[in-house]
Amino acid sequence: MEGSGTPRRRSPATALLIAVLLCAGLVLWLRADVEGPHTSAGTPAPVDLRGLVAATTRTEVRAAPPDRARERVPSGQIVHPRRTVPVYDRPGNGGSAVAKLTPDQFGDTWVPVVGRRPGWVRVLLPSRPNGSTGWLRTDRLDHARTSSLVRVHLARRTLELYDDGSLVGSWPVAVGAPATPTPTGRTFVLGQLTDPQQSYSPVIIPLGTHSESLDTYGGGPGTVALHGWTDPSVFGRAVSHGCVRVPADALDALRNVPLGTPVLIDAD
Amino acid sequence: MNRTVSAAAGGLLLCAAPASVALIGGAGTSTAAGTASSAYGIRATGALPIPATPEVVSHDGSLVTDSLASAPDNPLLELGLLEVSARDGQAGATVADLGVGAGILAMLPEDLATQLQPVCEGLGQVPLEEVTDPVTGDLLEGALEDALNQVGGSSPIDLGAVTALDLGALLPAELTGVCDLIAGDVGLAEATAVEATCTGHRGDTRIADLTALGLPVEIDTEEANATTEIPGVLTLTVNRQTDNPDGTFTVDALVLDLFGQEEVVVASATCGRVTRDEPEDPEDSDPPSPTPVVTDLPVTG
Numbered sequence: 001m002e003g004s005g006t007p008r009r010r011s012p013a014t015a016l017l018i019a020v021l022l023c024a025g026l027v028l029w030l031r032a033d034v035e036g037p038h039t040s041a042g043t044p045a046p047v048d049l050r051g052l053v054a055a056t057t058r059t060e061v062r063a064a065p066p067d068r069a070r071e072r073v074p075s076g077q078i079v080h081p082r083r084t085v086p087v088y089d090r091p092g093n094g095g096s097a098v099a100k101l102t103p104d105q106f107g108d109t110w111v112p113v114v115g116r117r118p119g120w121v122r123v124l125l126p127s128r129p130n131g132s133t134g135w136l137r138t139d140r141l142d143h144a145r146t147s148s149l150v151r152v153h154l155a156r157r158t159l160e161l162y163d164d165g166s167l168v169g170s171w172p173v174a175v176g177a178p179a180t181p182t183p184t185g186r187t188f189v190l191g192q193l194t195d196p197q198q199s200y201s202p203v204i205i206p207l208g209t210h211s212e213s214l215d216t217y218g219g220g221p222g223t224v225a226l227h228g229w230t231d232p233s234v235f236g237r238a239v240s241h242g243c244v245r246v247p248a249d250a251l252d253a254l255r256n257v258p259l260g261t262p263v264l265i266d267a268d
Numbered sequence: 269m270n271r272t273v274s275a276a277a278g279g280l281l282l283c284a285a286p287a288s289v290a291l292i293g294g295a296g297t298s299t300a301a302g303t304a305s306s307a308y309g310i311r312a313t314g315a316l317p318i319p320a321t322p323e324v325v326s327h328d329g330s331l332v333t334d335s336l337a338s339a340p341d342n343p344l345l346e347l348g349l350l351e352v353s354a355r356d357g358q359a360g361a362t363v364a365d366l367g368v369g370a371g372i373l374a375m376l377p378e379d380l381a382t383q384l385q386p387v388c389e390g391l392g393q394v395p396l397e398e399v400t401d402p403v404t405g406d407l408l409e410g411a412l413e414d415a416l417n418q419v420g421g422s423s424p425i426d427l428g429a430v431t432a433l434d435l436g437a438l439l440p441a442e443l444t445g446v447c448d449l450i451a452g453d454v455g456l457a458e459a460t461a462v463e464a465t466c467t468g469h470r471g472d473t474r475i476a477d478l479t480a481l482g483l484p485v486e487i488d489t490e491e492a493n494a495t496t497e498i499p500g501v502l503t504l505t506v507n508r509q510t511d512n513p514d515g516t517f518t519v520d521a522l523v524l525d526l527f528g529q530e531e532v533v534v535a536s537a538t539c540g541r542v543t544r545d546e547p548e549d550p551e552d553s554d555p556p557s558p559t560p561v562v563t564d565l566p567v568t569g
Contacts (some may be wrong), residue, residue, distance in 0.1 A: 057565070077552060093514045107561050119515060137515065139469060167430035180568070192560040203560050204567055211568050215435060218566030225567035242568035258555035 033088035039084075049088060055087055055127040055134065057190060057206060058221045064125055065089050067072040067114065070185040071266065073149060076187075077113040078260030079121055079141040087134035091120035095135060101128070106191020106206060110144070110260030114186075124188055124262075126208035128221075131185045150189070150226075150254070150263040152244055153266040154182055157236050159226075159246055161253055169253055172236035174245035176231065180213050182224060182242050188221075189261045201228035203255055207263055211242035226254055282334040303331075303516045307359040307464075309336065311348030314530035316344050322352055325396035329356030329542035342500070344368065345531065346455075347555030366534055368524055369456030393406025407489035456480065456502055457524055459534075466539040473535075474509035478522075480504065489521075502526060516540040 053059050064087070084102050088095035103109055105126065114133060115122030121141070125132040149162040154175050161168040176182035187209035194203055204227040211222040222242070229235075229245035246254065275373045308320035321335040332354055339347035348365030427468040461476040473489045487494050489504060489506050498502040510518040521535035 022330045078555060088513070095513060097513075106565070108556065110555065137511070140438065140511075141516075143552050144555040146555050176568075189558075192558045192566060193563045194560045195564050195566075197560065197564045197566075200569075204565070206565060206567055214568060217568045220566030220568075223565060227567065240569060248405060255558065255560075257558065259558050260555065 005172070035092065036050065049084060049097075049100050051084060052086065052097055052100045053127075054084075054102050055132070056102070056105055057126050057208070057210070057221055057223045058210075059099075060128040061087070061099040061125060061134070062129070063089055063096075064127070064129075064134050066129075067115065067124065067131040067133050067186065070131060071264065072114075072126075072186070074112045074114050074186065074262045076145045076147060076149070076262070077121075078110045078144050078146050079109050079113060079123060079136065079138075080110045080144070080260075081136070082142060085136055085140045087125065087136060088120075089135070091117040091122075091135045093257040099125070099134060101125070101134070106193050107259060110188075110258065111208070112146075112188045112260050112262045124186065124208055126188075126190050128210050130183050130187070130209045130212065144258070144260075146258040146261045148257045148261040150206055150257065150261060152182070152263065152265040153267065153268045154184065154238075155268050157238065159244060159250060161250070161257070162197065169250065171247050173247075173248040174234040174236070174240050175238050176211070176240050176242040178195070179239050180211060180241045181238075182240070182244060183209050183212050184265045184267055185209065186262055186264045187224075188263055189257055189259050191259060192255065200230050203227070203251065205254055205257075209263075209265075214241060217241055227251070294376055301541040303514050304407075305354040305356060305516075305538060305540045306544065307352040307361040307534075307537045309352055309361050309363050310339065310347060310532070310534055311536065312342075312344060312530060312532045314526075316342065316530060318342055318344065318532075320536075322350055324352050324354045326354040326356060327542070328358075331355040344421045344530070354537070356463075356542045358467050359539050360463070361535040361537050362461065362463040363521075363535045364461055366457070366459045366462055366522075367455040368458070368532060369526070429449045433491065455524070456481075457485075457504065459522065462521045462535045464519045464535040464537045466517055466519045466537045468539055468541075469517045471507065471509050471517065471537070471539075473521040475521060475522060476507060478504075478506075503528075512538075514540075 053061060055061050055064070081101050081103050084100050086097040087099040087101050089098045090096070093181055099108060101111070111123040111125065113121045113123055119138055120135050122133050122135050125134050146165045151160040151162070152173070152175070153160070156171055157175050158168045158170055159173045187207045190206045190208045192203055192205055204225050206223045209224045211217065211224060214222045216222055225243045226246055227243060228248055228251045229268045232247065234240075235247055236246055299507045304322065304325050306325040308323040310318060311320040312318035318340060321340055322336045324332040324334045326332050333352065335349065335351040337349060339345050341348070346365070346367035347363055350363050352361045353359065415426045456478045457478070459475050459478045461474070463474040465472050471492070475489050478487065480498070485496060485504065487496050487504070487506055492507050492509040493505060494507060495503060506521065506525040508520040508523050510520070512518060516538050518536060518538040520533050524532040524534070526532065
């Protein structure tokens with residue numbers, strides 16, 4: 001066998017190991033020979049969106065700026081990211097990416113606009129904590145306007161649906177029990193889903209808000225939703241775990257509400 | 269058995285996977301009137317820096333071009349013709365005959381090169397069936413720890429950099445590729461042409477004849493941010509698309525991360541807009557009708 005002149009014969013694995021050692025050490029060795037500072041060329045290192053948490057109903061984005069106008073009715077403008085986009089804590093060059101927003105969650109992702117700067121919109125996010133917002137650049141978004149608005153009054157235990165500012169209907173609803181209250185603030189219709197695992201409602205309308213008293217519920221992230229209920233005696237009472245249970249005719253009306261429609265929940 | 273390495277081109281092909289999203293951060297030069305478009309052929313950061321070369325920036329939106337017949341003198345890269353151009357909202361960069369890593373072998377300490385040469389020469393004489401798994405074709409681990417100790421005793425190399433590697437996934441052909449690399453027959457990565465172009469927020473990448481360790485790399489350059497790697501040694505990212513905070517958009521045709529310590533960007537184009545005409549208040553359309561999706565999200569009830 002050739003190579004008999006070598007001091008000892010090595011297996012291919014050994015050769016590989018040495019090769020890898022060689023490669024891995026090469027840059028270290030080169031670095032020792034290179035004088036002068038490393039160049040940064042004034043260019044910040046790219047941040048991989050894959051390293052950012054997606055703002056969804058299952059996640060928390062602690063760095064997201066809070067909603068500072070929790071009772072103001074949004075304009076009705078809603079936006080949909082055509083592809084995954086970064087969510088910034090501030091508009092402009094000074095902002096930092098704190099999360100990303102994906103094009104779909106329960107169907108297409110539509111979020112309401114609650115602020116605007118040239119080239120930027122501030123939107124409500126579906127992630128925890130409640131009342132989270134973030135800034136998106138406008139050029140990767142589809143823009144639309146919803147004429148609908150949902151209001152939930154906890155003390156009155158009623159839900160109102162408006163269209164273009166006109167009251168469409170008002171219904172008695174079940175809201176969160178004292179130990180598991182429905183959270184107040186402004187949120188939005190995150191999606192529409194049918195859940196084959198349950199029979200209490202033909203459709204469930206998850207909102208972009210969560211129970212403040214339950215971190216998880218039934219294996220889910222504590223998402224608050226609008227949905228029907230089989231026992232009509234609950235309507236007008238504070239008995240739920242945070243969701244808003246609505247009568248069948250209210251659910252029929254709410255099924256037509258576009259995703260991204262603002263939902264204002266107050267203590268009245 | 270505790271396997272410790274996964275590497276080389278088989279892993280390379282298997283690892284090739286498009287990322288679903290863009291990158292953020294990165295280059296982009298602002299002007300008071302908007303953002304400039306720019307392009308460069310090659311740039312390296314890390315242990316062996318190479319500034320962006322050649323580089324053009326269109327501050328006023330007019331067309332600027334540059335070219336270079338070959339790479340600046342360096343031990344990392346070999347390059348043919350580099351051409352770059354930029355204008356308002358458009359940019360492009362092309363690099364011909366890219367070779368990464370071949371030249372650096374000449375800089376090896378002589379004793380290490382001498383030590384490796386007979387090992388690789390003997391490689392072809394070892395019946396591979398004796399050292400590979402008959403089912404998977406993977407290399408069987410042997411006296412790796414011993415070898416580590418033998419080499420480590422006299423090497424300036426930081427052995428900690430390789431102890432985390434997983435050697436088990438290597439195929440015999442890949443092993444040969446490594447030795448070819450050592451012999452200087454192939455580079456870590458090579459391509460005959462690399463091109464990046466952007467128009468507004470659209471980026472395109474074209475790479476011809478991309479190889480790593482002399483083996484073809486099958487990676488979809490139409491997918492944004494597709495990556496493939498030899499863990500711990502080399503990571504290739506093609507068509508890296510970056511949304512910059514200043515509103516510019518960058519496409520890097522090929523990005524090589526060497527040992528996690530040296531990043532080489534080949535053919536980069538950044539599109540800005542000097543005269544902003546983007547719709548600040550885009551016309552709203554009617555929202556789509558909601559359609560329920562079937563899923564089992566438990567809500568608070």
